[in-house]
Amino acid sequence: MAGKEPRCICGSCPSFNECGAKAFCFDETGKSKCIKEEKGCLCPSCPVQDKFKFSHTYYCIRGSDKKQGKK
Ligand code: SF4
Numbered sequence: 815m816a817g818k819e820p821r822c823i824c825g826s827c828p829s830f831n832e833c834g835a836k837a838f839c840f841d842e843t844g845k846s847k848c849i850k851e852e853k854g855c856l857c858p859s860c861p862v863q864d865k866f867k868f869s870h871t872y873y874c875i876r877g878s879d880k881k882q883g884k885k
């Protein structure tokens with residue numbers, strides 16, 4: 815069932831570790847405190863990525879879309 819708002823899919827990602835945060839692509843979230851290993855990233859198929867025209871991956875480790883710069 816699709817929600818009205820696009821939702822973060824980090825929870826299904828192989829790199830994901832639960833420590834209270836998701837949606838790392840946004841500047842306000844910042845990097846994850848517990849995700850350290852890049853084991854795959856689902857961001858390219860995330861509806862949030864599409865909606866906000868983000869163009870990077872591994873926000874949890876590398877920082878928000880803004881922090882990673884224009885591409
Ligand atoms: S682009 Fe990645 S970090 Fe951002 S909401 Fe989607 S899955 Fe989460």
Ligand code: SF4
Pocket residue numbers: 823824825827828829830831838839849854855856857871872873874875
């Ligand atoms: S930002 Fe990418 S790599 Fe990190 S948890 Fe979300 S989908 Fe996985």
